[in-house]
Amino acid sequence: MKHTVLSMEQALSLSYATLRFAQLGWRVIRLEATPHGKALPGDPNRYIGEKVADDDRRSYFIAPNVGKEAIALNLKEEEGRSLLRRIIRELDVDIFCCNTLPARYKQLGIDYETLKSVKPGIIWAGISAMGPDYPNVPGYDPALQAMAGYMEVTGFPDGPPTLSGIPIIDLKAGDEVYANVCLALAEKAETGTGKAIHVSMLQAAASWLITTLPLIDFDCDPSEVTRCGNEHRKFIPVNTYPTSDGYVFVAIGNDVQWERLVTIPGFSSLGRESRKTNAGRHGEREAIHREMAEATRRYASADLLRALKEAKVPHAPIHTVYQVREMEALKTKLQFTRMPDGRTVHLPPPAVDLEDGVQELSFAPRYSQHTDAVLREAGLAVDSIAILRERGIIP
Numbered sequence: 001m002k003h004t005v006l007s008m009e010q011a012l013s014l015s016y017a018t019l020r021f022a023q024l025g026w027r028v029i030r031l032e033a034t035p036h037g038k039a040l041p042g043d044p045n046r047y048i049g050e051k052v053a054d055d056d057r058r059s060y061f062i063a064p065n066v067g068k069e070a071i072a073l074n075l076k077e078e079e080g081r082s083l084l085r086r087i088i089r090e091l092d093v094d095i096f097c098c099n100t101l102p103a104r105y106k107q108l109g110i111d112y113e114t115l116k117s118v119k120p121g122i123i124w125a126g127i128s129a130m131g132p133d134y135p136n137v138p139g140y141d142p143a144l145q146a147m148a149g150y151m152e153v154t155g156f157p158d159g160p161p162t163l164s165g166i167p168i169i170d171l172k173a174g175d176e177v178y179a180n181v182c183l184a185l186a187e188k189a190e191t192g193t194g195k196a197i198h199v200s201m202l203q204a205a206a207s208w209l210i211t212t213l214p215l216i217d218f219d220c221d222p223s224e225v226t227r228c229g230n231e232h233r234k235f236i237p238v239n240t241y242p243t244s245d246g247y248v249f250v251a252i253g254n255d256v257q258w259e260r261l262v263t264i265p266g267f268s269s270l271g272r273e274s275r276k277t278n279a280g281r282h283g284e285r286e287a288i289h290r291e292m293a294e295a296t297r298r299y300a301s302a303d304l305l306r307a308l309k310e311a312k313v314p315h316a317p318i319h320t321v322y323q324v325r326e327m328e329a330l331k332t333k334l335q336f337t338r339m340p341d342g343r344t345v346h347l348p349p350p351a352v353d354l355e356d357g358v359q360e361l362s363f364a365p366r367y368s369q370h371t372d373a374v375l376r377e378a379g380l381a382v383d384s385i386a387i388l389r390e391r392g393i394i395p
Contacts, residue, residue, distance in 0.1 A: 002026050003185070006088060007097040008110060010043040012141070012167055013127050013201065014099035015064035016174035021095075021181075022067030023335070023350045023357050029091075029374060030065065031084075032367065034074040034395050041395060042072060042367040053340055056367045063347055066337045067361035071375075072368040072395050080393045081109035083375070085118045090378040093119065094194075095181055099127040102198075103135035112196035121194045123184045125177045131200035139201045141167040148205035153212060156229040172208065173201045175351075236281040237288050240318065241296040248296065248304055251314040254278070260311045266295045337363050368395050 007018045008031040015030070022028045032042035040047050042056065049059030071087075074080040087093065096115055098105070105111035105126070112124040126132075129139030145151050145163055155162030180197045188194060206213070211233070212225045224233055230249075232238035238251045252258050255277055262271030270291050275281045281288055296304055301317065308315040317323075325331065325346065333349035340363065350357055371394050375385050388394045 003095055004091055004093045005029065005095040005097065006031060006091075006093045008032075008108075009097065009099055011045055011099065011170070012064060013139070013170040013173040014097055014177065015043075015045070016171055017125075017127070017177035017181075018068065018097060019064050019066070020174070020178045020351070022361060023354060025356060025358050028068040029087075029093075029370070030068050030070050030365070032070065032072045034072050034080075034392065042070075046367060052345075053363070054366065057364055062337070062345065062364045065364040066335075066347065067358070068365060069370040069374065070365035070368060071371040073371075074393045075108040075110070077391075077393060079388070079391065083378075083388070083393065084109060085115075087374060087378050088115065088118050088122070091374070094121065095123045095125070097125045097127075097177060097181075099139070101136060101138065102126065102128050102132040105132075116194065119194075121188060121192065123181055123188065123194045123197070125181055125197040125199065127173045127177060127199045127201065129200070130202045131198050139173075141170040141201075144169045144201045144205055148202055149209060149212070150205065152226060153228075155227045157223075157227050159227065161227070169201050169205045172204050173199050176204050231285075231289070234278075234282075236278060236285050237292050239289055239292070241293050243296050243299050243301040243304055246301045247318050248301055248308070249316045249318060250292070250296075250308065251316075253314060257313055261308075261313050264307050264311050264313070266298050267292075270295070335359050335361060337361050339363060371395070 002025060003021070004027045005018055005021050006029050007014060009015050009018060010032070018028045018030065030043075035041040040056075043061065046056040046061045047058055048061065051057075052059050052062060073083055075084060088096070096110070098110055100108070100110075106114070112122075115122050115124060127139070128134075129137040129144065142163055145168070146161070148169065150169070151161035151163060154164060176199045177197065180199070184195050184197060215224050230240040232251070235251070235253055238253075240247050240249050250261075252261060258275070258278075258281070259271075262268055270288065275284060275288065299307070305315060305317055319327075325334070330349055333353070335347040335349060335358075337345050337347060337360065339345060345363075347361070372385055375388075375394070376382070380388075385394070
């Protein structure tokens with residue numbers, strides 16, 4: 001079943017969530033604010049990166065917003081809020097999402113109770129930094145990585161706290177909206193009722209501390225809940241190791257894999273009796289990592305990867321993003337969009353294969369590109385739309 005999603009979104013977290021709905025072939029209408037003062041109109045992310053289509057469709061904005069429509073309403077005015085309610089009724093919007101400050105929900109007329117009175121079965125989902133109990137706290141991925149302990153456990157022990165290379169908390173929060181909306185739809189099929197979903201970026205991030213936070217109550221050594229570079233805290237050896245021309249990643253997950261590793265030429269000296277179990281290897285962790293590096297340096301990366309594969313030892317090349325795009329396992333699954341001039345832009349694949357999903361998605365919309373069309377669909381006449389524009393209710 002296809003659904004209609006109206007999403008008051010900006011930045012990445014919610015844009016990523018609604019992208020996942022667009023990948024299902026659902027209709028997604030992104031709602032942005034009308035111009036205010038000297039600020040650039042709409043989502044600030046529109047103006048980040050290189051210009052790829054026009055000034056409000058720059059490189060950072062495109063990928064999370066393909067497959068969507070875009071409208072703009074002035075929700076600070078009652079006339080704009082009335083239009084929002086009319087769109088929800090007339091377009092049969094069954095999912096509403098937002099990622100503005102919770103303190104603004106009621107004043108903009110987008111709170112769950114208000115929209116539920118318009119559409120009793122609506123599913124409402126909001127992302128915020130710390131949930132509605134902290135209504136004025138803004139949510140920014142880097143700040144949340146710091147707050148949720150992620151920076152403390154990322155990087156090398158003798159280095160500073162470090163950000164992840166991708167905005168993982170934004171994406172985690174988006175995935176929680178996607179998953180919980182799908183769960184709410186399943187529940188609605190049985191009960192006929194909608195629900196409100198509040199995603200706290202902090203709480204969502206903390207739910208991923210599954211391998212560290214519980215250790216505190218086991219009187220763990222502090223080194224177990226802080227930075228450890230590319231090592232695994234428990235499994236030995238798991239690490240990035242140097243070769244004569246680069247690096248490879250080796251991941252020994254059990255004692256059988258260790259026995260296979262030490263049969264590889266150049267690694268036999270590591271295979272001592274005291275190291276046959278992971279517990280034994282843990283006691284000699286630093287020495288093993290040092291000896292592993294001495295052994296791997298004797299190989300070129302391609303030769304070592306080949307030897308590890310033949311020995312059935314878990315390993316991986318360390319790919320650039322350019323190389324990831326060309327992997328056989330991925331390149332046929334990439335989605336794509338076409339720029340206004342016809343050029344193809346490759347996009348990441350969907351998280352899972354979608355039987356009824358789409359591979360080509362329409363290009364990210366211009367600011368307010370579909371406002372007039374959506375209002376006409378909601379039953380407004382052309383002259384009425386012109387009056388709304390004169391009054392500053394739409395741009």
